Amino acid sequence: MEIRDYEYILIPNILEKYKCSMSGECCQSKWRIDIDEQSYLETKKNLEKQKEDIDTYMGKHESGAYVSKFANGYCKLITEDKKCRVHQEFGWECLSDTCKIYPRNLKLTSRGMEIGMGFSCRSSAKLLLSKEKFYIKKIKKEDYFFMKPRSVSFIIPENNLKTEISSRYYELEQMAIDILNLDENLYVKLQYLEKLISELYGANIEEYDFKESVEKFKEFIPSVPNNENLEDEIVRIILEKQKRSKAVGIYYINLLRLIGLNRNLEMDKKILASDSFTLTKSELDELKKVWKEDYNTILQNYFLCLTFNKEMYYNPEYFMMKATMLTIFLKFRIMLNTKYLGRELTEAELIYTIKSHDEDLAHDGEFFSEFYKAKCDEKVNISELTKTLLTLIA
């Protein structure tokens, strides 16, 4: 299927209103901004015409190129007034796909061009505050503008064996959306979804009734939250993340130490001088007291948008673990920041917290795949791990 052949755009209603604020913040990202081969070559050609060297602006790695950055984190191709030089001087066709579509996440499916989103951008992070009920909107492609990338990955569920979960992906996705849209407690809904997903692995996929599973939510008896090892799992995740990104690990560690301060110099000296940090059950319970129930809508919207990003297509168990980790860490970060400030976050602070969380965790896909692989190698029951993590939402 050629990229121009699709007829419809599918986009979650809450994301349809996305509008770039032209802040240039995304060109100062912490993650590596990859540049595709064609964009690299065209930029090189254009720079050479101006007697400039591509090596000043881009580096190379095993599988492609990436933008070089100034010490302040900005891409070297940004102008003083925060405009992209490639776009401005060489035309938008010259831009790499990453820069063209950010923060969107595109997948071409048999339904059309499906547009999900990342939230490491304040304009997209703000959309998670929406109180509207989430649904997938289908729009004629002529009625929705976005910069077309050169290539996009494909998902064709119908091409899979009828015995594979992926062959009924659309129904699975809709089931997750329908469950999350129920007017019920978020923790219970996620617990039910986790149960259904783990049961799918032994189910007869051809005959599975996704709609009936949503109906049966009424009969679901949720288990009492068992947060026996929750604080240990959170600390383990922070330490694992610290191995890949010292700054992110230290950010969490410092916040945990800071919120433990007693505002008593003698007592606090010890905490500040210590290299270690703790997270005990009672500290976690204290932290949970600052949570506003109102914010559950943000978590629900976040989980729903992660669902629409299609990772569930490839491995539902992995998706459930990853989306749970991301969602509980979003809650954890909001709670930490609230506790640290000693007051409710303003809307701008809340949006910044969402953006920073997504930037630090969601962009590092390898972290989650390696974490999952290591757990599988250790023969950890992923479903049990996910259930433990989910209890932070209880």
Ligand code: SF4
């Ligand atoms: S190439 Fe342009 S759009 Fe991409 S990161 Fe650099 S300045 Fe930003």
